Amino acid sequence: SMSAGAQTLYEDRAKTITLVGGLTALAVGVYSARSATRVAGRVLERHLSRPPLVRETSRWSWRPQLSWLPGRGTSTNLFDKIVLEEALSERLQWSTNALLSAQQNGTPFRHLLLHGPPGTGKTLFARTLARQSGLDYAIMSGGDLGPLGRDGPNELHKLFEWAQRSRRGLVLFIDEADSFLRRGRGGEGTMGEDARNSLSVFLHHTGTESARVAVILATNVPTVLDRAVLDRVDEEFEFPRPAFEQRNQMLRLFIDQYLLRSSKGGKSLIEVDAALDDKFWEDWATWGICPGPPHPFPGKEPSSVLERWRRGATSLHQMTRRTFARGSNLSLATGAVG
Ligand SMILES: Nc1ncnc2c1ncn2[C@@H]1O[C@H](COP(=O)(O)OP(=O)(O)OP(=O)(O)O)[C@@H](O)[C@H]1O
Ligand SMILES: [Mg+2]
Incomplete structure (x- = not known):
């Protein structure tokens, strides 16, 4: 027989599905309302000719x-x-x-x-x-x-x-x-x-x-x-070049934004392994986005490192994915939702 815990989980799950269904319907409604106004906006824009x-x-x-x-x-x-x-x-x-x-x-x-x-x-x-x-x-x-x-x-x-x-x-x-x-x-x-x-x-x-x-x-x-x-x-x-603390913060932000949050709305649920601890984030931020051997960020950076940081900041989510893929002792559990 089902344990009490599993039973609750099962019922919660049923509720969640209903809720998700409701939210989706709402989102579709909101979306079509928004795109309709967007189309109207574009038509107006064309006629009033913006500079x-x-x-x-x-x-x-x-x-x-x-x-x-x-x-x-x-x-x-x-x-x-x-x-x-x-x-x-x-x-x-x-x-x-x-x-x-x-x-x-x-x-x-x-x-x-x-x-x-x-x-x-x-x-x-x-x-x-x-x-x-x-x-x-x-x-x-x-x-x-x-x-x-x-x-x-x-x-x-x-x-x-x-x-x-x-x-x-x-x-x-x-x-x-x-x-x-x-x-x-x-x-x-x-x-x-x-x-x-x-x-x-x-x-x-x-x-x-x-x-x-x-x-x-x-x-x-x-x-x-x-x-x-x-x-x-x-x-x-x-706007200064980000110091270590800001790079660290940025990294977490990007991971949250691009990896975790985007996966929740999609088909897969990504769980970050416990091995990704504070030490890992620190190492990551210390290396910056430089691939290959660690490069100490502070001090005098050659311009190529700066250039890499700039490009990296723009597409850090890709870098993050790559790092996850490369880290041998770090596993990324990916499971299907629903
Ligand atoms: N302080 C920051 N916090 C969070 N994300 C940042 C930050 N700085 C840069 N980024 C990321 O890098 C991308 C590029 O930054 P942004 O275009 O604002 O740089 P910029 O200072 O305008 O550079 P440029 O002088 O070349 O125009 C941003 O879209 C964002 O993803
Ligand atoms: Mg700019």
């Missing part, structure tokens, strides 16, 4: 103000998926709050500058902030101006005019800002005429305080930025 420089925007995409829809609302913590030193994340949180209260009070926005080596989370932070702020947002990259040639400055001008028409306020995130906001007016430097004109357009539109557009600039090389651009910046944030 070509905008890579991604919330504007003109009509979305229902239903806070129970997944992925909406400002309740989720901005730093859930961004690993930063505490002092930095506190400052960023403070500035985010200032942005939101400026929007509520109709006072001018402060402009921010994010700088630091590649792959340290600048774009990740700005995108997360833009998406979760509840303000409109638009994302552009300075690198997109070059290919526009002589149309560049005018397109930038149109982008600002468009942004200023946002009623609820807009976060304008300019990635790779150094590609056109560098020193080089008056002949110094090697900036082309089109880039110089784009710089002027930027300065023109940010010359007076604005309660409509909050600019966030990101760059690897803040030192080349034009003085007048730096004058427009109210706050600067340096």
